[in-house]
Amino acid sequence: KNEVEQSPQNLTAQEGEFITINCSYSVGISALHWLQQHPGGGIVSLFMLSSGKKKHGRLIATINIQEKHSSLHITASHPRDSAVYICAVSSQGAQKLVFGQGTRLTINP
Amino acid sequence: DTAVSQTPKYLVTQMGNDKSIKCEQNLGHDTMYWYKQDSKKFLKIMFSYNNKELIINETVPNRFSPKSPDKAHLNLHINSLELGDSAVYFCATSPGRRTGELFFGEGSRLTVL
Numbered sequence: 001k002n003e004v005e006q007s008p009q010n011l012t013a014q015e016g017e018f019i020t021i022n023c024s025y026s027v028g029i030s031a032l033h034w035l036q037q038h039p040g041g042g043i044v045s046l047f048m049l050s051s052g053k054k055k056h057g058r059l060i061a062t063i064n065i066q067e068k069h070s071s072l073h074i075t076a077s078h079p080r081d082s083a084v085y086i087c088a089v090s091s092q093g094a095q096k097l098v099f100g101q102g103t104r105l106t107i108n109p
Numbered sequence: 110d111t112a113v114s115q116t117p118k119y120l121v122t123q124m125g126n127d128k129s130i131k132c133e134q135n136l137g138h139d140t141m142y143w144y145k146q147d148s149k150k151f152l153k154i155m156f157s158y159n160n161k162e163l164i165i166n167e168t169v170p171n172r173f174s175p176k177s178p179d180k181a182h183l184n185l186h187i188n189s190l191e192l193g194d195s196a197v198y199f200c201a202t203s204p205g206r207r208t209g210e211l212f213f214g215e216g217s218r219l220t221v222l
Contacts, residue, residue, distance in 0.1 A: 033211065037150070043199060043213040084150060096165050097211075099152040 003027050006087050006100035014108055019074040021103045023087030026068065033097065034061050034072050035086040043086075046072070077107045112136050115200050115214035122190060123222055129186045130217045132200030138212070139205055140164075141183040143175060146197040146216070155198075158183050190221045 004025045013019055023032070034046040047054050047061040049070075054061050058077075063070040074081055087100040113134045122128055134141065142165075143155040156175040157165035163175070172188045187194060200214040 035211070035213075041197065041216050041218075043201075043216075045211050045213075048210045086152065088152075096154045096157060096167075102150050 002101065003091075003098050004087055004089055004100040006085075006103050008103060009101065010104045010106075012106045012108065013077055015078055017077050017107075019077050019081070019105065019107075021072045021085050021087075021105070023070045023072070023100055024068060025070075025087075025089045025098075027089065027098075028092040029065075029068075029089040030092050031090050032063055032070050033088040033090075034070075035088060037084040037086060037102070039083070046085075074105075079107045079109050082106050111215075113200055113202055113212050113214040115198075115217045117217060118215060119218050119220075121220045121222065124190055124192060126190050127186070127188045128190060128219070129184055130198055130200075130219070131182070131184045132214055133182050134200075134202045134212070135181065136202055136204075136212060138202040139180065140203045141177065142201045142203075142211075143183065143185050144199040144201060146199060148196070152199070156183075156185075187219075190219075192221050195219055195221045 007022045031050045033048050035043050036046050037043045049063050058075045060073040084102045084104050086102045088097040116131050140159045142157045144152050146152050155169050158177045161177045174186045177183045197216045197218045199216045201211045203209040203211050
């Protein structure tokens with residue numbers, strides 16, 4: 001089993017819906033990253049967090065260290081949010097990231 | 110001015126050939142990485158360099174050899190290419206040795222025929 005599991009693997013929603021993508025991990029971490037990969041292939045870092053909650057525009061990321069779980073929320077979703085969202089963790093003491101398998105999000109107009 | 114640039118973006122070659130992918134960053138970051146993304150879009154680290162020093166070398170065939178001529182460059186050379194090497198290779202940087210926020214290049218799609 002992968003150290004980082006995301007759910008759902010695929011998500012299709014209508015424009016305007018509230019979106020939640022989940023990430024669970026099994027190791028102690030120093031930080032968790034949320035990345036976005038658009039159909040063109042480029043990868044952009046959305047958030048890096050080690051506790052609590054961060055917000056950027058319509059995106060919100062939360063993490064619960066005790067439960068080893070993080071969520072990425074998108075409010076008022078838009079077709080341009082369609083992308084693959086990837087969760088990654090840096091293990092405590094390690095200097096590398098371990099990635100989840102990604103969640104493919106499609107927002108229909 | 111692209112922060113992390115990779116060349117080439119697309120590379121199609123025959124099995125057995127040797128090829129290189131170049132990565133350059135203008136962010137002044139200390140740490141650079143090579144990641145491989147397979148056909149299922151799964152990302153996996155290959156190498157990490159900090160100030161030209163190799164700090165991570167995952168279980169990668171020794172046909173793959175990274176080279177960092179200076180802090181701003183990390184190139185990936187691949188010898189005797191195999192079909193299974195077909196993937197998208199991403200270069201990335203972060204400010205410090207412990208993984209901070211990552212900045213990715215646009216990826217280099219390698220197809221081995």
